[in-house]
Amino acid sequence: MINAIGGIGIFLLGMSMLTNGLKEIAGETLRKWLHTFTKGTFTSLLTGFFMTVLVQSSTATTILTVGFVSAGLISFFQSIGIIIGANIGSTSTGWIISLLGFKISLQAMSLPMIGLGVFVQYVAPSDIKKYGGVLTGFGLLFLGIDLLQKGMETAQHWIRFESLDTESFLSILLLIGIGIIMTIIMQASSAAMATTLTALFAGAIDFEQAAFLVVGQNIGTTATAIVASIGSSIAAKRTAATHLMFNVVTAFIVTIFIRYILQFVEFLTVAFTGSFDETVGLALFHTLFSVFGAIIFVPFTKQFSKLLTKMLPEKANALTRNLDDQLVSIPSAALEVAYQTLLQMMKHLTDSMLELIEAKKGTASYEKKVQEVEEAIVLLRKFLNDVQSDSTKLRNQHVAILHVLDHISRLIRVLREQQKVEGVFHQEKLMKWWHKTLEQINQSFDSEEKLLEMEQELEKTAHKIAEERRVRRRKYYERTAVRETKLEVAMSNVQALLWIDRLVYHYWRAFARLVEFKKGTELEESSNFYDRESL
Numbered sequence: 001m002i003n004a005i006g007g008i009g010i011f012l013l014g015m016s017m018l019t020n021g022l023k024e025i026a027g028e029t030l031r032k033w034l035h036t037f038t039k040g041t042f043t044s045l046l047t048g049f050f051m052t053v054l055v056q057s058s059t060a061t062t063i064l065t066v067g068f069v070s071a072g073l074i075s076f077f078q079s080i081g082i083i084i085g086a087n088i089g090s091t092s093t094g095w096i097i098s099l100l101g102f103k104i105s106l107q108a109m110s111l112p113m114i115g116l117g118v119f120v121q122y123v124a125p126s127d128i129k130k131y132g133g134v135l136t137g138f139g140l141l142f143l144g145i146d147l148l149q150k151g152m153e154t155a156q157h158w159i160r161f162e163s164l165d166t167e168s169f170l171s172i173l174l175l176i177g178i179g180i181i182m183t184i185i186m187q188a189s190s191a192a193m194a195t196t197l198t199a200l201f202a203g204a205i206d207f208e209q210a211a212f213l214v215v216g217q218n219i220g221t222t223a224t225a226i227v228a229s230i231g232s233s234i235a236a237k238r239t240a241a242t243h244l245m246f247n248v249v250t251a252f253i254v255t256i257f258i259r260y261i262l263q264f265v266e267f268l269t270v271a272f273t274g275s276f277d278e279t280v281g282l283a284l285f286h287t288l289f290s291v292f293g294a295i296i297f298v299p300f301t302k303q304f305s306k307l308l309t310k311m312l313p314e315k316a317n318a319l320t321r322n323l324d325d326q327l328v329s330i331p332s333a334a335l336e337v338a339y340q341t342l343l344q345m346m347k348h349l350t351d352s353m354l355e356l357i358e359a360k361k362g363t364a365s366y367e368k369k370v371q372e373v374e375e376a377i378v379l380l381r382k383f384l385n386d387v388q389s390d391s392t393k394l395r396n397q398h399v400a401i402l403h404v405l406d407h408i409s410r411l412i413r414v415l416r417e418q419q420k421v422e423g424v425f426h427q428e429k430l431m432k433w434w435h436k437t438l439e440q441i442n443q444s445f446d447s448e449e450k451l452l453e454m455e456q457e458l459e460k461t462a463h464k465i466a467e468e469r470r471v472r473r474r475k476y477y478e479r480t481a482v483r484e485t486k487l488e489v490a491m492s493n494v495q496a497l498l499w500i501d502r503l504v505y506h507y508w509r510a511f512a513r514l515v516e517f518k519k520g521t522e523l524e525e526s527s528n529f530y531d532r533e534s535l
Contacts, residue, residue, distance in 0.1 A: 007147030007198075008191055014140025017133050041081040041301050044074075045294065048085025058090035058189075058221070065239060076238055077305040083242050084297060088290040090221075093190040094283035097197050113139030126390075144194070166208040172255070175209055179216020180223075189221035193286065197279050207278045211262060214286050215255060218247045234321060238308050245304075250293030261288065319344050319376040328386040331394050335387065335401055339517050341380055342404045345373050346510060347445050349411065350438050353503075356415075357435045370415055377409055400517040407510035414502045427496045430468060434504060437461050441511075448518060455515045458508040469501045 051061045065074070065082045074082075113135055120132025166172060182192040193214065200210045222244040254261060265288065269281040297304065322341050327334040352369035384405070389398040437457065444450035476493050479485040 007144045008186065008195060010140050010144035010147060014137045014142075014144055017137030017140060041078075041298055044078050044081025045085035045088075045298065048082035048087075049089040050085075051082075052086040052089025053092045058086040061086040061089070076309065077301065079239060080242055080301050080305055081298070083239060084246060084290075084294045087218075087243075087246065088287065088294060090189060091283065091287040091290055094193045094197060094286045097194055098277075098279040098283040110139040110142035114143065115139075166212065172212055175212035176216035176219070176251070176255070179213040179218075180220035181216075182213070183217045183220030184223045189217050192217045192220070197282060200282060201279050207281065208262065210278075210282050211258065211285050212255075214282065214289065215251050215258075218286075218289055219251050222247050234312055238312050241308055241312065242304075246293055246297055250289060250296065253296065254289055254292060261285070261292075264288075319348065319372055320379045323379055323383045325383070325386070328383070331387055331389045331398070334383070335389070335394065335397050335517075338380060338384060338387075338401050339397075339514065341376065342401065342408065342510075342514060343445065345376055345408055346507075346514070347442070348373050349408070349415075349507075350442050350445075352415070354435065354438050354442070357431050357438075370412060373408070374412055377405065377412070380405060397517050400513045403513040404510050404517070407506045407513065411503065411506040411510065414499065414506060417499060427493070427500055430465060430497075430500055434461070434465070434500065451511075451518075452515055455508075455511050458504075458511050462504050462508040465501055465504045469497045472497055 048061055048065070052058045061082065065079045065086075117132045117134070117136030117139055120135065121129050122132075124132060166175070179192065179196075182195065183189050186192050186195075196205070196210050196213045196217070199205045200207065205213070222240070226240045226244060262285065265281050265285045266276055269284060270276050273280060319341060322337045324337070327337055348369050352366050352373075355366045355369075384398075384401065387398065389395045440457065441454050444454045473494050476485065476490040480487050480490040
């Protein structure tokens with residue numbers, strides 16, 4: 001019994017190391033896959049399947065999917081296919097265990113893997129260490145299965161399933177309930193599946209009992225997503241609801257027709273292996289469970305999407321709705337969400353500046369928008385504080401994001417200054433010029449190509465206003481020197497000039513850093529741009 005408990009623990013540790021290592025190695029690849037191969041329901045389903053097989057974790061796929069829904073790169077409708085595909089992909093662990101776990105000496109294979117993996121983690125360069133983690137994870141996973149096998153040989157005397165007759169409705173409910181509890185306690189459906197397969201192999205349970213346990217485990221695996229969605233974004237809640245409804249409805253239908261399904265499983269197993277191998281049959285049943293669910297749900301994806309969107313409506317005008325704390329473990333997704341959030345903040349500030357210049361809606365709308373951006377800055381700083389970027393490309397993007405946040409914070413301080421009144425009313429010609437530029441930018445936020453063009457226009461505008469600031473400032477002081485203008489008026493005009501200069505400069509630099517993020521190239525601040533005592 002102690003061996004069985006220890007085996008589960010080592011299996012969970014191995015699965016955690018394996019998933020984290022593969023997620024770190026393939027994080028950027030997964031991000032690109034999601035962006036490229038989610039155009040339709042079928043391609044979304046295949047993407048979810050292959051991603052989950054790659055990282056051996058449907059949770060990792062789900063979290064990354066939530067991030068891309070939040071970032072607006074894929075729709076919630078597309079995410080449904082990915083979640084269904086991830087469910088099918090998560091059954092790959094059962095196949096690995098049933099085909100390898102009971103056919104070879106796992107201890108003889110696992111110990112060298114663990115030793116080599118730990119050696120790589122301690123000795124290899126930082127970019128290679130993650131591969132050592134994956135190797136160690138695989139070794140621990142197989143060692144855990146080996147201990148589970150030995151533990152289950154003696155656990156038969158402790159586990160009494162003989163009284164649970166699968167002809168009894170109450171016994172079926174109890175078996176499903178045990179399966180749910182197993183997955184909730186272990187916090188991993190793969191560990192629950194490994195335990196069930198090992199118990200079946202050891203003879204502690206029969207095939208039908210194992211099948212009902214698997215049904216329960218498929219329901220229990222939704223608990224992690226449900227708990228994780230509490231306090232998270234609407235996208236996370238919708239994803240958790242998708243996972244729950246998919247598995248519960250599928251479990252209900254499979255339970256009704258389970259006798260026929262098990263006969264079909266036995267037929268397929270005998271056809272492929274020549275005899276009925278119960279562990280292979282259980283892995284096949286697990287896969288068919290998710291495949292049947294996909295067949296049921298995929299034709300009604302649009303209706304399902306509309307139902308959940310209606311049940312869980314999006315928050316209105318919430319700049320920070322995308323910032324899900326679960327994403328910080330996947331830097332590429334977290335930075336993409338941060339970029340989209342900053343883009344929306346820039347759009348918000350553009351609207352507020354237009355309103356300020358036009359003075360059509362009074363100050364209430366302007367103040368509300370500025371305050372919303374201020375609140376978003378605080379939350380985004382907290383979100384980014386937990387993101388750690390390891391690769392050179394991600395570090396460059398991370399730095400670009402922090403520069404954007406810094407310039408937006410400075411821009412907010414400029415918009416809060418008293419000189420904004422003087423800037424709007426005393427420098428009407430410059431403000432009209434700036435107003436025209438902002439209108440052009442406002443029409444460019446939906447197109448990356450236009451954003452690149454507008455960054456160049458903004459740079460020209462910033463240079464022109466800097467030159468205007470230099471020339472006009474000298475003229476104001478010269479007029480004061482010959483008593484053509486009162487000093488108080490001249491100083492007021494100069495303060496207005498300096499205010500506009502700061503406003504345009506920080507807006508341009510924030511915009512330039514956003515462009516830098518998308519290009520993936522490092523941008524240096526211009527040291528010889530012009531004197532920046534106005535900052």
